[in-house]
Structures are given as structure tokens and as C-alpha cells.
Amino acid sequence: KNEVEQSPQNLTAQEGEFITINCSYSVGISALHWLQQHPGGGIVSLFMLSSGKKKHGRLIATINIQEKHSSLHITASHPRDSAVYICAVIRRETSGSRLTFGEGTQLTVNP
Amino acid sequence: DADVTQTPRNRITKTGKRIMLECSQTKGHDRMYWYRQDPGLGLRLIYYSFDVKDINKGEISDGYSVSRQAQAKFSLSLESAIPNQTALYFCATSASGTGAHEQYFGPGTRLTVT
Numbered sequence: 508k509n510e511v512e513q514s515p516q517n518l519t520a521q522e523g524e525f526i527t528i529n530c531s532y533s534v535g536i537s538a539l540h541w542l543q544q545h546p547g548g549g550i551v552s553l554f555m556l557s558s559g560k561k562k563h564g565r566l567i568a569t570i571n572i573q574e575k576h577s578s579l580h581i582t583a584s585h586p587r588d589s590a591v592y593i594c595a596v597i598r599r600e601t602s603g604s605r606l607t608f609g610e611g612t613q614l615t616v617n618p
Numbered sequence: 619d620a621d622v623t624q625t626p627r628n629r630i631t632k633t634g635k636r637i638m639l640e641c642s643q644t645k646g647h648d649r650m651y652w653y654r655q656d657p658g659l660g661l662r663l664i665y666y667s668f669d670v671k672d673i674n675k676g677e678i679s680d681g682y683s684v685s686r687q688a689q690a691k692f693s694l695s696l697e698s699a700i701p702n703q704t705a706l707y708f709c710a711t712s713a714s715g716t717g718a719h720e721q722y723f724g725p726g727t728r729l730t731v732t
Contacts, residue, residue: 550723
């Protein structure tokens, strides 16, 4: 079993829909990243959080440390949100900022 | 200009050839990382370096070596490439110091070994 599990693996939505991607992890962490990978391959960090909730534009990330669970929400989805969304954790026992990654969620938003 | 650059962006090579992938950063970060991405497996850590004199193996270092030539440069070498090293390779950087730090990724190098 992977230490970082994401669901769903694939998600198709219509423009304007509210989207939720989930991430569960089985290890103690110091922080969690949400990353976005566009079809061209480049990876961009969306959020890094260790508690509570963060919001940036139409994106909201939440984390529940006790339940070892994080969610990424996209409000009013748009075709340009189509990408792979990757959850990654910084394990508490590792030094520095080394990441352990989930396999990613492929999101397709249709017009 | 991009903060983290990788060269080449695409490379096709033959089995047994030596290949070097280069990464440069202008963020002034001490920490640098090399990852590979395979479909269905996600990203995995190959090597990481916390400063010029510090090199550490990651999860999948066999068949790879690295060189940290300067704070801004971190190169990944495949001494004798094999087909199962075909993958998308990413370099990343982060700041140093206590606590967790955000990572910044390069654009990736698509490597095909035939």
C-alpha cells in the first residue's frame, strides 16, 4: 500500500462544477504539498500546508492532521484547470524537505 | 526567465550510452533534488543535495550518479543508459533551515532510451 493515496485517479467534470480531490497518507508528516502538472509536463506548487485551510483564487486546500487526510477543492471549474493534481508529503522523520508523492489525479474539465 | 532550468528538455539515446542531465537555479536555494516520473508510479526521488558538499541517495539511485558543481548547479548522470530509465526527469530546489519548505520544479527532461 502506498504511503500517499489519492482519489479519484481520474475525474471528468463539466465547466462550472465544484471539484474535490482527496489525499490520504499513512505516515507522520511535517507538511503536505498540492502540486499541479499541466499537459506539457511542468510542475507547479499550489499549496504547502501543515494545518487548517488555505485559499488561492478558486482553489482551496484543507488538511486534517488527526485523520491524515487532505482535500483540494476547485470552485467554478474551468477547462484550463485540466491537469494532473499531485499530493506530496514531507515525512516528519526525514531531514529537509524531501517529498513522498501520490500517483496523481487526472482532472479533465469539459466546456 | 525561469528560476529552475533543465537541459536538455528532450533526449533520445541508445542503450549503453552515457547521458548527463543538467539543472541550474537562480533562486539561491541550498537544497536540490532529482526525481523521475513514470506513468502509474508517480514521482520518485533519485538523489538530493543539501549543499555543495552534501550528496544523498534517494529511493531509486541505482544506475544514476550526481554532481553538485556549485550551489546553483546539480547534474544527474546515467553512466550506461538502459531502456527502463526511459522517463520524465525533474529537478527541484528548496530553501534550507528548520521546518518544511516549498519545492520549486524545473520544466522536466523527457529521456528515451532505445
